[in-house]
Amino acid sequence: MSTGASFVTVRGQAISLETQTESLLSRYSTFAQTTSSEQTGQEKKLDGQLENILQKRQGVIDQLTQICKDNASVSASKLSQLQRHKETLQQHWHNFQNIRSSIQQERNRLNLLFSVKNDIAQHNNNTVDDADEYIQNETRRIDQSHSIVDRLISQAWETRDQFSGQNTVLHNANNRILSTLQRVPGINQVIGKIGTRRRKNALILASITTVCILILFFTW
Missing domain, CATH: 1.20.5 (Single alpha-helices involved in coiled-coils or other helix-helix interfaces)
Structure with a gap:
């Protein structure tokens, strides 16, 4: 009877841990729907709790297995219950890993989108900067061209004034020569x-x- 009581006691622990696991998995699955770019403290805490409780359940199942081995006249119902606990544990491990993988995939997707957005924003900023720099360079070149044209026009006016002055000098010299010849x-x-x-x-x-x-x- 002591063996049977021991099995019932340990199985009660297994059932309690299974209930806790299902509750934690339900809460943990919400992070797959509202994933953030970085793991939050609550998500990290739930992840650790689930992993610990699943490992603890494995230890409980190992105890049940050992009880069944030590009792040669263990009933078929107890063996069946033990098998269901093993299957439930495997299913919970599978669900836990799937949820964890989904969260990580969603987080990778969000980070990738964020990285792409940053790259696009950086490219747009660089494009704007390049455009501004091009406009500034063109403006400087235009100003330099205007300055050169202004200097050429100024030189042309100076040359014109010099020609005009020389023409006046020649005209005056011609008049003086004619006046001299007449005298x-x-x-x-x-x-x-x-x-x-x-x-x-x-x-x-x-x-x-x-x-x-x-x-x-x-x-x-």
Whole structure:
């Protein structure tokens, strides 16, 4: 009878632990639906509690198994109960691992989405910065071009003023020469004779050149 009482006592512990496990699994499964990017303190605590209670149940089942081995006349119902506890433990381990895996997969997905969003945001920021830098560079280049054009225009006006001043100087010099020639008696006649003599020399030179060309043409 002591063996039977012992089996009943240990089995009562197994049933109590199974009930606690189901309650913890129910609470733990909610984290698979509302997963955060990082493991919260409550999630970590439940994860640890489930793992500990499942390991504890394995020890209880080992005790039940040993009781059955020590009692050669153990009933078939007790063996059947022991088998159901083993199957329930395996099922709870399976559910626990599935929930844990689902939570981790969802957390990985959230972290991946967060990383992609950060990359997109960083890319957009870089694009905006590049666009601003390009606009600033273009603005500087345009300002430099305007400055060069302004300098060229200024130089052109200075050159124009210089030409205008030189033209005035030449015009004044010409007027002074004409005025001087008019005041010197006989200078116009001298200049006229010099011009006539130059025209005569040019005519003579042209005649000689023509004669030489004709001689060369007819003698060849």
